Amino acid sequence: LLLSEAPIFLRLTAVPLAGGVAAISLTQQAVAVGRVGSSATLSCQASAYVSYIHWYLHQEGTALKRILRLDMSRLYVERYGGLEVDKIDAKKGKESNSCELSVKKLQKSDEGVYYCSAWEAHSPAPLFGAGTLLRVTDKNPDEDTSPKPTIFLPSIAEVNLHKAGTYLSLLENFFPDVIEIDWKEQDGKTILTSQQGNTMKTKDTYMKYTWLTVSEESMGKEHKCIVKQEKNKRRFEQEILFPSINKGVVTVSPLSSPGDGGVDVYSPIVLVRESLQPRTSEMCETNRWLLLDPRQVQLVNTSAYYTYLLLVIKSMVYTVIIAICLLGRPELCDNGKSS
Numbered sequence: 001l002l003l004s005e006a007p008i009f010l011r012l013t014a015v016p017l018a019g020g021v022a023a024i025s026l027t028q029q030a031v032a033v034g035r036v037g038s039s040a041t042l043s044c045q046a047s048a049y050v051s052y053i054h055w056y057l058h059q060e061g062t063a064l065k066r067i068l069r070l071d072m073s074r075l076y077v078e079r080y081g082g083l084e085v086d087k088i089d090a091k092k093g094k095e096s097n098s099c100e101l102s103v104k105k106l107q108k109s110d111e112g113v114y115y116c117s118a119w120e121a122h123s124p125a126p127l128f129g130a131g132t133l134l135r136v137t138d139k140n141p142d143e144d145t146s147p148k149p150t151i152f153l154p155s156i157a158e159v160n161l162h163k164a165g166t167y168l169s170l171l172e173n174f175f176p177d178v179i180e181i182d183w184k185e186q187d188g189k190t191i192l193t194s195q196q197g198n199t200m201k202t203k204d205t206y207m208k209y210t211w212l213t214v215s216e217e218s219m220g221k222e223h224k225c226i227v228k229q230e231k232n233k234r235r236f237e238q239e240i241l242f243p244s245i246n247k248g249v250v251t252v253s254p255l256s257s258p259g260d261g262g263v264d265v266y267s268p269i270v271l272v273r274e275s276l277q278p279r280t281s282e283m284c285e286t287n288r289w290l291l292l293d294p295r296q297v298q299l300v301n302t303s304a305y306y307t308y309l310l311l312v313i314k315s316m317v318y319t320v321i322i323a324i325c326l327l328g329r330p331e332l333c334d335n336g337k338s339s
Contacts, residue, residue, distance in 0.1 A: 029043055034136055153167065176206075196209070
């Protein structure tokens with residue numbers, strides 16, 4: 001469940017009051033990650049004092065449900081849906097007008113989007129935070145699960161044929177599955193129009209690819225793919241550098257430097273490009289595959305999956321028929337032979 005899939009009214013954090021005065025806003029962390037059996041803490045910060053903070057849970061395929069209410073004055077906690085203190089609890093946070101929700105004894109069934117809410121006397125409707133996506137994993141939450149990029153540069157054939165080039169970045173082994181991707185010129189501030197494939201799960205991590213098509217006028221410029229990920233109030237940022245298409249084959253050394261405000265900036269680079277040297281038939285086959293549009297690659301993968309599934313079902317049907325024959329239904333076997 002992605003935050004963008006939540007109902008639109010839940011994504012509003014403030015409602016204007018009469019006279020144009022803005023209502024109280026509620027701020028939440030985007031993503032929280034916890035290990036199975038441990039606890040996860042979700043925060044909610046109100047812009048002004050509120051009497052009560054309510055917590056709701058939305059899970060894919062189910063209706064939004066209230067799970068807890070905290071009295072910010074008396075610090076009294078009321079739970080709903082049969083939940084007990086050993087499973088869920090809340091308290092005032094260290095910051096003024098803040099609340100912390102604790103989800104204990106984490107299981108996969110606890111995953112979902114947790115919304116904090118407040119309802120003041122002058123508000124025409126309850127106010128909701130943007131929601132915190134909770135993911136539960138068997139891995140150590142402190143383990144490095146940031147996206148690991150592999151980049152593919154445009155082939156010479158593509159540049160000569162289309163007078164344009166496509167940068168492609170394959171992002172693998174990241175967790176959780178919520179990431180932001182932007183493309184820019186190396187020294188530019190404008191976000192460029194790019195494309196993204198679906199986020200796909202691979203065992204207990206995720207993978208995703210993104211690509212940018214560069215026109216002939218911009219092939220002399222360097223570009224970068226910016227990947228942002230948030231986990232447990234810590235924000236990670238990677239800048240994946242792409243050399244100018246006109247420069248040909250280049251070597252880029254990995255860079256690493258700490259960013260400001262808890263942001264890490266990395267430049268891990270792996271270059272894959274068509275070689276100028278004579279190629280064997282095996283190399284040619286590889287280059288033809290890399291020249292495919294990413295959407296074609298996804299279509300090929302999907303088609304292969306359903307073909308495999310059809311073969312499995314066909315094999316199961318044959319197995320059932322053979323089993324019936326062996327267990328005393330010779331007439332069915334005879335009919336099969338006669339036909």
